[in-house]
Amino acid sequence: xxxxxxxxxxxxxxxxxxxxxxxxxxxxxxxxxxxxxxxxxxxxxxxxxxxxxxxxxxxxxxxxxxxxxxxxxxxxxxxxxxxxxxxxxxxxxxxxxxxxxxxxxxxxxxxxxxxxxxxxxxxxxxxxxxxxxxxxxxxxxxxxxxxxxxxxxxxxxxxxxxxxxxxxxxxxxxxxxxxxxxxxxxxxxxxxxxxxxxxxxxxxxxxxxxxxxxxxxxxxxxxxxxxxxxxxxxxxxxxxxxxxxxxxxxxxxxxx
Amino acid sequence: xxxxxxxxxxxxxxxxxxxxxxxxxxxxxxxxxxxxxxxxxxxxxxxxxxxxxxxxxxxxxxxxxxxxxxxxxxxxxxxxxxxxxxxxxxxxxxxxxxxxxxxxxxxxxxxxxxxxxxxxxxxxxxxxxxxxxxxxxxxxxxxxxxxxxxxxxxxxxxxxxxxxxxxxxxxxxxxxxxxxxxxxxxxxxxxxxxxxxxxxxxxxxxxxxxxxxxxxxxxxxxxxxxxxxxxxxxxxxxxxxxxxxxxxxxxxxxxxxxxxxxxxxxxxxxxxxxxxxxxxxxxxxxxxxxxxxxxxxxxxxxxxxxxxxxxxxxxxxxxxxxxxxxxxxxxxxxxxxxxxxxxxxxxxxxxxxxxxxxxxxxxxxxxxxxxxxxxxxxxxxxxxxxxx
Ligand SMILES: Nc1ncnc2c1ncn2[C@@H]1O[C@H](COP(=O)(O)OP(=O)(O)O)[C@@H](O)[C@H]1O
Ligand SMILES: [Mg+2]
Numbered sequence: 001x002x003x004x005x006x007x008x009x010x011x012x013x014x015x016x017x018x019x020x021x022x023x024x025x026x027x028x029x030x031x032x033x034x035x036x037x038x039x040x041x042x043x044x045x046x047x048x049x050x051x052x053x054x055x056x057x058x059x060x061x062x063x064x065x066x067x068x069x070x071x072x073x074x075x076x077x078x079x080x081x082x083x084x085x086x087x088x089x090x091x092x093x094x095x096x097x098x099x100x101x102x103x104x105x106x107x108x109x110x111x112x113x114x115x116x117x118x119x120x121x122x123x124x125x126x127x128x129x130x131x132x133x134x135x136x137x138x139x140x141x142x143x144x145x146x147x148x149x150x151x152x153x154x155x156x157x158x159x160x161x162x163x164x165x166x167x168x169x170x171x172x173x174x175x176x177x178x179x180x181x182x183x184x185x186x187x188x189x190x191x192x193x194x195x196x197x198x199x200x201x202x203x204x205x206x207x208x209x210x211x212x213x214x215x216x217x218x219x220x221x222x223x224x225x226x227x228x229x230x231x232x233x234x235x236x237x238x239x240x241x242x243x244x245x246x247x248x249x250x251x252x253x254x255x256x
Numbered sequence: 257x258x259x260x261x262x263x264x265x266x267x268x269x270x271x272x273x274x275x276x277x278x279x280x281x282x283x284x285x286x287x288x289x290x291x292x293x294x295x296x297x298x299x300x301x302x303x304x305x306x307x308x309x310x311x312x313x314x315x316x317x318x319x320x321x322x323x324x325x326x327x328x329x330x331x332x333x334x335x336x337x338x339x340x341x342x343x344x345x346x347x348x349x350x351x352x353x354x355x356x357x358x359x360x361x362x363x364x365x366x367x368x369x370x371x372x373x374x375x376x377x378x379x380x381x382x383x384x385x386x387x388x389x390x391x392x393x394x395x396x397x398x399x400x401x402x403x404x405x406x407x408x409x410x411x412x413x414x415x416x417x418x419x420x421x422x423x424x425x426x427x428x429x430x431x432x433x434x435x436x437x438x439x440x441x442x443x444x445x446x447x448x449x450x451x452x453x454x455x456x457x458x459x460x461x462x463x464x465x466x467x468x469x470x471x472x473x474x475x476x477x478x479x480x481x482x483x484x485x486x487x488x489x490x491x492x493x494x495x496x497x498x499x500x501x502x503x504x505x506x507x508x509x510x511x512x513x514x515x516x517x518x519x520x521x522x523x524x525x526x527x528x529x530x531x532x533x534x535x536x537x538x539x540x541x542x543x544x545x546x547x548x549x550x551x552x553x554x555x556x557x558x559x560x561x562x563x564x565x566x567x568x569x570x571x572x573x574x575x576x577x578x579x580x581x582x583x584x585x586x587x588x589x590x591x592x593x594x595x596x597x598x599x600x601x602x603x604x605x606x607x608x609x610x611x612x613x614x615x616x617x618x619x620x621x622x623x624x625x626x627x628x629x630x631x632x633x634x635x636x637x638x639x640x641x642x643x644x
Contacts, residue, residue, distance in 0.1 A: 081642050084642070085639055085642055088550070090550060090637075090638045090639050090641070090642065091639055110555070111554060114549065114552045114553070114554055114638075115552065117550060117551070117552045117638075118551065118552025119552075123547075123550050123551065123641070125547070125641060125642065127543070129543060129544070129546075129547040129641055131262060131544055131547075131548075132269075132544075133261075133262060133265035133266050133268075133269055134259075134261075134262060134265070138259070138261070142259075142548075142551055143551050143552065145257060145258070145259065146551070146552050146553065190551075202642055
């Protein structure tokens with residue numbers, strides 16, 4: 001379905017196991033030379049529910065540099081998911097411009113947005129959102145079905161991604177045979193298998209216990225540090241936000 | 257393209273609803289196929305009674321042998337005309353009397369129906385060389401002995417080897433043999449001595465029809481022209497094949513049309529069933545669909561995937577229904593044929609075309625039944641993936 005073929009890239013390093021991120025790398029500042037990859041200007045999002053319009057984002061501005069790992073916090077209902085949806089190309093702003101990875105999302109068609117997501121965005125959901133009838137490997141392979149890769153290559157890449165998240169021994173398992181933390185790791189493998197430009201995570205640890213949550217955060221840190229992935233993570237958890245290189249707060253439709 | 261195993265496994269995972277929906281579809285296809293097999297069965301059975309080079313001569317204006325009457329004196333004339341055109345086999349033809357008797361059906365309480373009794377000359381087995389005595393023996397000429405067709409034997413009171421029945425009040429005949437004729441409609445008849453039949457029914461000096469065996473099918477037109485040119489004779493000549501096609505037409509078409517109509521009516525129910533099943537799936541899999549959309553799958557690939565799933569479901573049901581209907585070919589049923597107003601024994605006869613049509617119907621129901629749910633699925637927003 002995808003018309004993009006320039007999706008080719010180096011396979012993810014296949015020999016890395018569970019990583020321990022050295023202390024000095026944590027919270028490291030974004031190098032100033034890096035280019036802006038997310039650029040929102042005057043973004044407004046208004047939902048019309050019934051007759052009453054609800055303005056969730058109100059002239060919001062945001063710049064995120066390539067390689068950043070940013071946390072997005074804010075009260076429940078403040079519009080964090082709404083903002084993430086706009087950045088990920090799931091939705092369009094009511095007004096304002098949203099430029100992500102060089103694409104002006106506010107003017108793109110549904111089909112173009114789908115291709116944009118396939119090419120540039122890796123999704124991590126709070127509820128994991130794996131297909132229950134597909135194995136871990138098949139779930140991870142899904143995004144590759146939109147590329148021109150042959151089945152052998154797809155399988156190899158999906159295996160590599162599962163190795164990165166430390167689940168090489170669970171490839172044939174179905175989601176119901178995995179723990180929540182393992183399911184989320186499969187979802188992360190699915191998010192990175194296409195080598196996306198940006199990873200968006202909406203409360204990725206929201207359904208997990210502390211230990212599993214920490215593993216997921218360590219994994220995200222590794223993706224940021226080792227694989228240079230730009231990560232945008234919505235979270236309620238201050239400990240999670242701590243692992244990011246920067247934290248932003250959403251309040252009354254604007255970022256503080 | 258969303259992998260087919262995604263649909264396949266979804267069908268497997270929800271076994272119960274899959275089986276329930278497939279069962280409805282199977283039933284429709286079963287009824288649809290059965291009706292056509294029945295129509296085909298009656299056509300084939302009567303068709304087998306015809307030989308390509310045979311002609312049947314009846315009184316002009318008669319639509320069946322039952323109505324027709326030809327004077328004995330004309331029989332030799334007809335055979336002489338046939339010999340002139342070319343009818344060198346022995347015998348070249350037979351004059352027969354056809355009557356029906358009302359007999360009690362075995363296995364019913366007082367249920368009666370018409371059975372065809374054919375008064376045949378001595379050399380009938382030489383004339384119809386495909387008919388053979390399979391049990392007992394041939395009837396002795398000029399007696400009250402009869403032979404019964406393999407299809408109808410035992411289905412009516414007295415129609416079993418060794419038994420006897422009354423072709424007319426106080427006129428019993430004895431069954432001394434059973435004959436088979438390759439599944440033709442003759443197997444639904446009783447053959448008795450020509451003279452016995454005539455006297456019992458007051459048809460002395462008459463036959464119902466004359467069958468003529470020409471040397472080649474191509475000689476038919478000449479024979480027909482020769483017989484029919486003599487308006488005084490008042491005779492009509494048909495190919496046996498045409499005659500039997502006409503005999504079966506009404507009943508076969510009725511069965512096919514009725515059955516197909518019932519199946520079409522059922523199919524509405526089955527399609528609604530498929531729609532309900534698939535709609536429930538779309539509702540249940542809202543988040544999955546949203547996730548697929550978020551990952552970049554297009555609306556059309558979602559639409560295709562769900563259409564594929566409902567079509568696969570339909571083919572599954574349709575396949576089961578079609579295979580089950582094949583089991584019917586071992587079932588013989590007896591029914592009153594509208595062409596002759598007498599009982600005829602025949603079976604459900606499948607053809608590749610009938611099976612293809614049935615499977616096609618299944619696919620059609622799958623596509624139509626799955627269409628609205630598939631549209632609904634395609635309209636699921638990718639934002640559904642994010643909804644907590
Ligand atoms: N599709 C929508 N239609 C109407 N209202 C919506 C829709 N999506 C979100 N909202 C509303 O927008 C507000 C922000 O929602 P959301 O972005 O999910 O908040 P958060 O993720 O910060 O909890 C909420 O009041 C929510 O009810
Ligand atoms: Mg939210």
